[in-house]
Amino acid sequence: MTEIKQGDIVLQARGITKRYPGLVANDHIDFEIRAGEIHAILGENGAGKTTLMSILFGLTHPDEGEIYVFGKKVNFRSPLDAIDLGIGMVHQARKLISAHTVLENILLGHPHAGAILDMKKTAEEVKQLCDAYGYKIDLNAKVWHLSEGEKQMVEILKALYRGAKILIMDEPTSALAPPETEKLLETIQLMTKNELAIVPFITHKLPIVLSVSQRVTVLRRGKIVARLNTAEATEQSLAMEMIGREVLFNLKRPDVKIGKPILQVENVSIYDDKDYWAARNISFEVREGEIFGIAGVSGNGQQPLAEALAGLRKASAGRVLFQNEDITRLSSLKRWKKGIGYIPSEQRAVGSIGDFSLVENLLMSYYYDDLFVKWGLIDTKKIRQLAQELIKEYNVATPNPDVRARNLSGGNLQKMILARVFSRKPRLIIANLPTQGLDVGAMEFVQNKLLEEKKAGAGILLISEDLDEIMALSDRIAPMYEGEFMDILPGGSAQRETVGALMAGHKQKAVEV
Amino acid sequence: MWEFWIRSLNASTIFAIAGLGEVVGQRAGVMNVGVEGAMLFGATIGFIVAKTTGSYLLGFLAGIAIGALIGLLHAFFTITLHGDQVVNGMGIWILGFGLTTYIGSPYAGPLGMGRIPTIGGLSPFFFVALVLTFVIWFVLFKTHWGLKIRSVGENPTVAEVSGINVVRTRYWSVIFSGAMMGLAGAVYALDYNPVWSYNLLMGWGFIALALVFFSMWNPYILLSGAVLFGALWQVSLNPESFLPNIFSRYIWRTFPFVITIIILVIMSTHWFSSRWGAAKPEALGLPYEKD
Ligand SMILES: Nc1ncnc2c1ncn2[C@@H]1O[C@H](COP(=O)(O)OP(=O)(O)OP(=O)(O)O)[C@@H](O)[C@H]1O
Numbered sequence: 001m002t003e004i005k006q007g008d009i010v011l012q013a014r015g016i017t018k019r020y021p022g023l024v025a026n027d028h029i030d031f032e033i034r035a036g037e038i039h040a041i042l043g044e045n046g047a048g049k050t051t052l053m054s055i056l057f058g059l060t061h062p063d064e065g066e067i068y069v070f071g072k073k074v075n076f077r078s079p080l081d082a083i084d085l086g087i088g089m090v091h092q093a094r095k096l097i098s099a100h101t102v103l104e105n106i107l108l109g110h111p112h113a114g115a116i117l118d119m120k121k122t123a124e125e126v127k128q129l130c131d132a133y134g135y136k137i138d139l140n141a142k143v144w145h146l147s148e149g150e151k152q153m154v155e156i157l158k159a160l161y162r163g164a165k166i167l168i169m170d171e172p173t174s175a176l177a178p179p180e181t182e183k184l185l186e187t188i189q190l191m192t193k194n195e196l197a198i199v200p201f202i203t204h205k206l207p208i209v210l211s212v213s214q215r216v217t218v219l220r221r222g223k224i225v226a227r228l229n230t231a232e233a234t235e236q237s238l239a240m241e242m243i244g245r246e247v248l249f250n251l252k253r254p255d256v257k258i259g260k261p262i263l264q265v266e267n268v269s270i271y272d273d274k275d276y277w278a279a280r281n282i283s284f285e286v287r288e289g290e291i292f293g294i295a296g297v298s299g300n301g302q303q304p305l306a307e308a309l310a311g312l313r314k315a316s317a318g319r320v321l322f323q324n325e326d327i328t329r330l331s332s333l334k335r336w337k338k339g340i341g342y343i344p345s346e347q348r349a350v351g352s353i354g355d356f357s358l359v360e361n362l363l364m365s366y367y368y369d370d371l372f373v374k375w376g377l378i379d380t381k382k383i384r385q386l387a388q389e390l391i392k393e394y395n396v397a398t399p400n401p402d403v404r405a406r407n408l409s410g411g412n413l414q415k416m417i418l419a420r421v422f423s424r425k426p427r428l429i430i431a432n433l434p435t436q437g438l439d440v441g442a443m444e445f446v447q448n449k450l451l452e453e454k455k456a457g458a459g460i461l462l463i464s465e466d467l468d469e470i471m472a473l474s475d476r477i478a479p480m481y482e483g484e485f486m487d488i489l490p491g492g493s494a495q496r497e498t499v500g501a502l503m504a505g506h507k508q509k510a511v512e513v
Numbered sequence: 514m515w516e517f518w519i520r521s522l523n524a525s526t527i528f529a530i531a532g533l534g535e536v537v538g539q540r541a542g543v544m545n546v547g548v549e550g551a552m553l554f555g556a557t558i559g560f561i562v563a564k565t566t567g568s569y570l571l572g573f574l575a576g577i578a579i580g581a582l583i584g585l586l587h588a589f590f591t592i593t594l595h596g597d598q599v600v601n602g603m604g605i606w607i608l609g610f611g612l613t614t615y616i617g618s619p620y621a622g623p624l625g626m627g628r629i630p631t632i633g634g635l636s637p638f639f640f641v642a643l644v645l646t647f648v649i650w651f652v653l654f655k656t657h658w659g660l661k662i663r664s665v666g667e668n669p670t671v672a673e674v675s676g677i678n679v680v681r682t683r684y685w686s687v688i689f690s691g692a693m694m695g696l697a698g699a700v701y702a703l704d705y706n707p708v709w710s711y712n713l714l715m716g717w718g719f720i721a722l723a724l725v726f727f728s729m730w731n732p733y734i735l736l737s738g739a740v741l742f743g744a745l746w747q748v749s750l751n752p753e754s755f756l757p758n759i760f761s762r763y764i765w766r767t768f769p770f771v772i773t774i775i776i777l778v779i780m781s782t783h784w785f786s787s788r789w790g791a792a793k794p795e796a797l798g799l800p801y802e803k804d
């Protein structure tokens with residue numbers, strides 16, 4: 001292979017087309033990536049980004065079209081073929097084996113790993129890579145001990161160690177804390193100096209696109225609608241291209257009278273699955289018409305806390321009151337019936353059943369409702385009609401309500417789950433990462449829905465990693481770190497930096513600011 | 514006492530070989546609860562081949578081959594057709610039980626060949642089991658192969674995107690696993706107790722299966738467990754020589770199985786899984802579907 005120079009075309013796609021029943025996920029896509037370039041691909045939910053990426057990585061076969069890598073036509077049968085040609089991928093959901101060590105993960109499937117693994121040599125070589133990018137990471141640690149940011153580093157190291165020349169990243173910043181994001185951007189820029197081509201696929205966080213990429217390709221409904229040099233683009237213009245309408249980046253917080261406490265949490269402590277403390281001594285209350293925001297990077301106990309409040313996990317100590325009634329020991333079904341709505345963060349594992357249709361998924365919040373179930377029989381017509389109405393209201397991109405949930409794109413599935421929960425008009429909404437993976441349009445939509453519920457007097461517990469979201473929506477903010485609330489701050493006057501520092505665990509810094 | 518330990522170790526050889534096979538399969542994410550069935554096949558076919566050809570070597574090879582074939586069958590149903598692993602494993606047991614009774618009956622009786630030489634009463638297969646334990650441990654934890662096997666058992670999706678052929682890796686693991694069970698059965702019928710009779714294994718396959726959970730998928734612990742159960746089995750056969758007149762011998766006879774059940778119950782508690790659960794292959798029992 002000849003030496004690759006800055007600006008050489010390393011990957012070219014021509015006429016890539018992928019059809020699924022009832023829709024075209026990729027419609028004759030042409031584009032090219034050059035060495036040393038950061039080429040962002042933007043698109044709203046369901047635009048076909050993940051599909052395109054899976055095709056470039058050999059996970060999915062296109063129906064039509066050709067791919068050229070370093071000028072040679074290729075036909076990927078599996079990811080192995082793509083990896084061998086120098087294509088690496090950092091997935092949105094981490095693709096690492098948590099029970100194995102960092103080194104084992106990096107070595108897995110490496111073509112030059114001998115029959116007997118030489119851990120010492122690998123460690124040295126990986127160490128060099130780490131030094132080059134300023135990563136500090138314990139190579140013999142088990143992956144489940146690592147933070148989200150560290151896991152992503154491992155994925156990047158794994159791709160680089162296999163000699164990736166083209167790095168595809170799906171939503172690379174979605175699970176990262178602000179300092180980790182900074183670090184990632186730094187790394188990405190450093191990598192382009194080594195002639196690596198980098199292709200981040202991004203739905204939201206437009207500022208990131210603007211700050212690091214040289215070129216942007218925008219997808220809408222499976223087609224390329226714009227190819228731009230980043231220098232010519234603005235946040236507004238990109239959003240406009242993506243969803244075809246203007247997006248207001250300023251949410252207006254409505255003036256709502258905050259009422260009586262609706263949820264009271266008193267000294268609650270929770271264990272996680274491995275019997276470690278997940279959350280300790282948490283106390284707070286959510287009042288009518290109030291959005292109480294818990295800000296924190298995933299894995300700091302928000303998830304177990306949300307599950308405990310939803311009745312899916314036992315609180316080992318403390319009390320939970322809902323409308324002045326002790327619900328600490330109530331089952332989740334009883335809690336739903338009393339008016340608690342829960343939006344889980346794991347949309348595929350907990351929020352939906354992949355093999356069920358959208359109608360059946362909707363039924364999960366209605367099977368106990370006499371209006372839809374009579375004498376134990378489901379009124380199919382009625383529920384189907386409701387599904388159709390909600391699909392329309394929430395703008396879910398799907399050919400019909402009988403599509404299996406697993407075939408919905410991430411963003412559209414999330415909309416469907418929100419529709420299910422909100423349509424029951426809950427008094428308290430526990431929203432765990434409600435806008436994760438949503439595009440700017442959908443995100444705005446969901447945030448407005450939350451504000452609407454607030455206006456209607458519901459109390460909302462909003463758990464989010466997105467500092468902007470927390471700052472924009474919350475009446476009060478609790479930064480959470482290692483299972484504890486670092487503080488509870490008033491939403492209107494809290495400083496972004498203060499909250500950011502607190503959720504990263506820096507208590508002193510908050511005092512200085 | 515010497516005699517007792519020799520008999521125990523000889524029995525443990527069979528638990529260990531079958532259990533090691535199951536460990537490899539389960540490490541790759543495929544459970545085969547039909548260990549007993551695969552062993553019955555190995556024992557019966559091995560016995561018949563040895564008896565008709567007069568060759569021990571051919572007998573063992575036949576046992577291994579039929580075991581591998583059963584493994585292939587299990588792999589086809591659970592990996593290719595996404596069948597339920599437990600249901601299919603039960604099927605293998607029932608099939609093994611019925612079919613071997615049918616093919617074996619005409620050959621009922623002693624093997625009638627010179628016994629395989631022993632080392633002071635200890636079967637040479639005990640040493641084979643020792644070597645296999647080390648080799649399997651080494652392969653699982655020190656080689657790329659083993660890493661691949663463990664990875665497809667922990668998280669096949671991750672393995673796939675790392676460029677591993679999940680289906681092929683699982684197939685080979687399950688076939689190897691079956692071959693080991695077949696060998697274990699052949700060792701029983703050709704060496705440990707060279708007589709063919711109805712239901713000759715008396716549930717040993719299930720003990721081997723339980724040992725796998727007990728071992729936390731570690732070959733060394735598995736070997737120790739096998740020795741423990743080998744001894745337990747001997748106690749249950751001759752309780753009078755240890756604790757005379759306590760229970761009837763028939764109650765003693767149930768002991769290894771009662772302990773097996775107790776172990777399985779403890780293993781399934783929250784208490785256990787929260788402490789040791791990490792050792793269990795995450796994707797064990799789940800079919801892998803590429804999307
Ligand atoms: N296996 C499948 N069967 C049927 N339809 C599918 C399948 N996979 C994807 N789709 C559909 O193809 C379209 C594009 O999906 P894709 O996952 O590529 O979108 P995306 O741009 O990644 O969206 P998001 O930002 O929400 O992740 C969606 O409408 C989705 O419902």
Ligand SMILES: [Mg+2]
Pocket residue numbers: 049050051409410
């Ligand atoms: Mg996607």
